[in-house]
Amino acid sequence: MKLTRRELFAITAAAAATRAQAAETDRGAFAEQALKLAKKAGVSYADIRLNRYDYETLRARERQIQSVSSNTSFGFGLRVLKKGAWGFAASSELSEQSLAETVAAAVAVAEANASLSDRPVKLAPEKAYTAKWDSGYKTDPFEVPLDTKVELLLKINETALAVKGASFVNSQFSFVREAKFFASSEGSVIEQDLVRSVGEFNVTAVDRAKGDAQSRATLAQPSLRGWEAITDYPFVDEAEQAAHEAVEKLSAKSVDPGAYDLILHPSHLFLTIHESCGHPTELDRALGYEANYAGTSFMTPDKLGKLRYGSKLVNMVADRTQPTALSTVAYDDDGVPAQQWHLVKDGVFVEYQSTREQVAWMKGVRSRGCAHADSWASVVFQRMPNVSLDPGESKLSSDELIADVKKGILILGRGSYSIDQQRYNFQFGGQVFREIKDGKIVGALRDVAYQARTPDFWNACDGIASRDEYALGGTFRDGKGEPAQINAVSHGCSPSRFRSINVINTGRQS
Amino acid sequence: MTRDEAQALTKKILGFAKVPECEVRVTVSRRGFLRFARNQATTAGATDAASIQVTAWKGKRRATVTGSFDVSPDGLDEAAIKKLVADAEQLAAISPEDREYMPLLGPQEYAEVDAFDEETAAATAAVRAARIRDAIAYAKARKIVAAGFLDQSSTFYAVANSAELFAYFPSTSVGFSMTARTLDAAGSGYSSIRSNSFSGLDVGEAAAMAIRKAIASRGASELKPGEYPTILEAQAVGDLLPTVSFSARLADEGRSVFSAPEGKTRVGEKMFDERIRLHTDPAHPLVPASPIGPGGYPAGKADLVRGGVLKNLENSRYWAQQKKRSPGPFLSNLILEGEDQPLSKIIASTKRGVLVTRLWYIRTVDRQQALMTGLTRDGTFWIEDGEIARPIKNFRFNESMVRVLGEIEALGSPVRVGSRRGSVRVPPMRVSSFRFTSLSDAV
Secondary structure, three states: OOOOHHHHHHHHHHHOOOHHHHHHHOHHHHHHHHHHHHHHOOOOEEEEEEEEEEEEEEEEEOOEEEEEEEEEEEEEEEEEEEOOEEEEEEEOOOOHHHHHHHHHHHHHHHHHHHOOOOOOOOOOOOOOOEEEEEOOOOOOOOOOOHHHHHHHHHHHHHHHHOOOOEEEEEEEEEEEEEEEEEEEOOOOEEEEEEEEEEEEEEEEEEEOOOOEEEEEEOOOOOEOOOOHHHHOOOHHHHHHHHHHHHHHHHHOEEOOOEEEEEEEOHHHHHHHHHHHHHOOOEHHHHOOOOOOOOOOOOOOHHHOOOOEOOOOOOOEEEEOOOOOOOOOOOEOOOOOEOOEEEEEEOOEEOOOEOOOHHHHOOOOOOOOOOEEOOOOOOOOEEOOOEEEEOOOOOOOOHHHHHHOOOEEEEEEOOOOEEEOOOOOEEEEOOOEEEEEEOOEEEEEEEOEEEEEEHHHHHHOEEEEOOHHHOEEEEEEEEEEOOOOEEEEEEEEEOOEEEEEEEEEEOOOOO | OOHHHHHHHHHHHHHOOOOOEEEEEEEEEEEEEEEEEOOEEEEEEEEEEEEEEEEEEEOOEEEEEEEEOOOOOOOOOHHHHHHHHHHHHHHHHOOOEOOOOOOOOOOOOOOOOOOOOHHHHOOOHHHHHHHHHHHHHHHHHOOEEEEEEEEEEEEEEEEEEOOOOEEEEEEEEEEEEEEEEEOOOOOEEEEEEEEOOHHHOOHHHHHHHHHHHHHHOOOOEOOOOEEEEEEEOHHHHHHHHHHOOOEHHHHHOOOOOOEEOOOEEOOOOEOOOOOOOEEEOOOOOOOOOOOEOHHHOEOOOEEEEEOOEEOOOEEOHHHHHHHOOOOEOOOOEEEEOOOOOOHHHHHHOOOEEEEEEEEEEEEEEEHHHOEEEEEEEEEEEEEEOOEEEEEEOEEEEEEEHHHHOOOEEEEOOOEEEOOOOOEEEEOOEEEEEEEEEEEEOOO
C-alpha cells in the first residue's frame, strides 16, 4: 500500500477545516489582529509567530519496527515589549477569544517583568522585510511511502545482525518540517519552510561470558535536506562495517593512558567544535544570562580581539547561510537576515554570536541574526548558528596528517561528551579508534577518551586537511535555556591534527 | 479539564475509532515562567497547550499520531479529532506488524495521589514576579549577581482505551533555582528546589543558600585530582543517581551494570551498602508523582534496592511476558532513604575530604560499569577536621554511582531536589572515595 503521510495529512489540512487550519490559510489576518490588539494595549514592539511543526519518527530494533509516530504541533506565540520589558504568551487555540486572552497575558507578563528590570530592553534597528523562503529538498520525506522507510530500516538492521557476533541493533529515521510565519509591529512578514532529516543506528556486540558489551553507532549526520539525506548515505554498507567494528572492539587493545597526537575526523570533530567554540562564543553566556543553567563562558568580553584561542590555522566561522546546514535560515526569529562572520580568525577570538537585543548589551556588537525559538510556544532567545572550522589552505590530506604522527589515535564518530559550564575542561569519546604508530594505522583501540582545556587543545592544532575532505556534522537536539529548548545546528570541518593530547582509559576500573 | 470532562472527551474520541484496539492520551497544560539574570527579569511567559495522541492497532500493526487541539468543551473540533483517529488507523494499516504486540489493558486500579494545588495552578505573572523580587533584592544587597528561574505548571493528563481503561492525573509543579555569582566572578553558588505547591517552596531560603555558597567559594585553590573521601550534597546525589538505568531488558541482554555473566542479572545480589534503600512510590506525600505507567499500567510502590540488595529491575509488559515476570515496577519517582542527620553533622564528622554541591554535564562513558563523567560546579570545598577549610577548584570526575553506593560512610536526611529527570528525593552522603580525574578552571 503506497499511502503516504503527506496524503494523510493533506487530507487533514484540507478537509478537517479546523480552526487551526482556517487560521493557517489566513495567517496574515490573524497576525494583523494580534499586532493591532498588542498596540492597543500600549506595547512599544510586538511580534507573532504562527508556526506548524510536523514530526515523523520510525524506530526499529533487530528485526522489528518498534514504533511509527507522527506529531503535528500548531499554535502561536506573541512577544511584546512594554515598559522596556519582554512579555510572552502562547496558545494552541486560535479563536478570537484566545487571541485576546493571549495578548492580555503577554502584556501582563511584560508589566510584571518591568517591575523587576532596571535596564530597559532596546532592539537594534532593523529593516522591515516581506519574504518567503524554503530550505529546499529533492524529495519530501513526508511523501515517501512508509513501506520504503520501513524496508530500509529493517535492511540496515538485518545487515548488521548478519555479522557474526553482532547481538543488537537499533535504528531510526526522523523527519521534521517547520512552516513558520513571522510578523512584527515594525512591518515584517516572513514565511519560511524548512525540512530536516536524520538516519541513525547503533550496533551492539555482547560477550556474555566476559560480561562485556561494545557498540558502534553510525557516522551519518543530520542535515537540512529531504529524503535524499537518507538515500545518499550508504547506511546498509555502513551497518555491516559498524557491526564488524562493534565485534572488533570486544577484543581490541585497551588504550594505554597518556599523551597522543590525535587525528579527528569530521564525524567526531564537529561536536568538539560545537562544545568548545559554538557555546563559549554565545554572547548571552559570556555576559551571565545563561548562568543558571547552561553556564557562562571563559571567552569574556575583555578577551575579544586578544585571546589566542587556537593556532594560526584555526578559523571558526558562524554561518546561517550554509546550504544543507541545520541552522541555516533566511531570517532569524527576530526577523534579521541570515549572515556569515568569523568568531575566531587566524587563531584569535574576534566576535560573538548575537541578536538584535544584544546590540545594546555591549559596545561593538552587531546584530547577527541568532534569535531562535524551538516552538510557537517557546520564547525567542539567542541560539547557536552553524559554526565551522575552515579547511586548511594547503592541499593537505588526512593520509598526510597521519603520516606525520609517531604515536597517535584516529578518532571517528560521536561518543560520550562532557564539558564544564565555562567551556574550559572537556572530555570526548568516539565510535572508532585506530592506533597510529610511526605514521601508519596499526590496529583498533577501545576505551579511549581525551581530556583537554579548550585553548590548549585548539593551540595544539597543527594540521587541517583541505576542503576536499570537508564535511558537515550536526545535532538535532542541542539543549539550552529555561524552559529548556532544543536547536538543530551543524558544524563543518576537515580532518584535523592535534598534538600531544591527554588520553584516558575509560575501561574497567573496579 | 476535570475528571468528568476528561472521561467524556476520551470516550468521544474512542467512539470515532473503527479499529477494535485504540488508545487515546490527552494532555492539557498551562505553564508560567520567569527567568532572571544579572539581577533583572529577562524572558518570561505564559503558555496554554493541549494535545491529543491516538494510537491505533490494526491487528498487530500499530501507529501513533499526535496533534495540537483546542479541547475546551465549546471549542472542540470534532471533525479534526475524527480525522486524527482516522489518520492513526490508516497509518497503522500500512505499518509493519509489531512483533512485541501486547493486547490493551482493561480497567486498572491506581494509587490515590494528591499532586494538584489550586492556588499554584492559578498563580499569575504578578505572583511569580513577587516571588523573584525579594531574591533579586537580597542578591543586590550582598553584591551578588543572580540568575535564576521560576516555573509553575498545571497539567491534566488522561489516558483511555477501547478495553475500558481510563486513568486521569491532575498535577501542579513549581520549581525555583538560582545561581549566585560574586561581582568578581570568582565565586559561584547554586540552589534548586521543587514542590507541588507554592506554599512548599521557600524561595528566600534557596536564594540565601546560593548566595552563601557563592561568597564561600571565592578564591578557590587547586587540589590535585585523585580519589578522595567525598561528601555529595543532596543536589549532587540527585544529579547522578537518575543516570543509572534500571532496565531489566538491558540487564538480561548483557548490556547493563546489572548484567551478570551467561545472560543472568544481578537481582538478588548485595551490590550496595546495607543502608541503601532505593524505592519508588507515586503516593509519597513529599514527592508525589503520576501513578499511571506505560500503556496505563499502574505505577505503584516498589523497592529497587533494599538492605543493599538489588531487588527489582523495571520490566515492560512485553519483556515481563517473555521472562514470565510481573510487569514493572515503573519508576514514577526515585526515593533514596537516608538517616536522620543534617549535612552539617556529616561535615562535622569528616576528618578530611571534598564537599561537592552539584554535578554537571553528566554523560555515560561505559554502560557496563554505569561509569559517568561530568564536573563539579557552583561550590566545591575541602574539609579538614570537621570544618570547611577552603574552597577548591572544580573537578572533572569519572565515577560510577553504582560503585559509590557501595562506599557509603554516612547518610543524611533526604530532601526533594530540583531534577530535570522528574521527582527525586535523596539524602546527602559521604562516600569513602570518589574519583576526580582532572581540574577545571571554570567558576
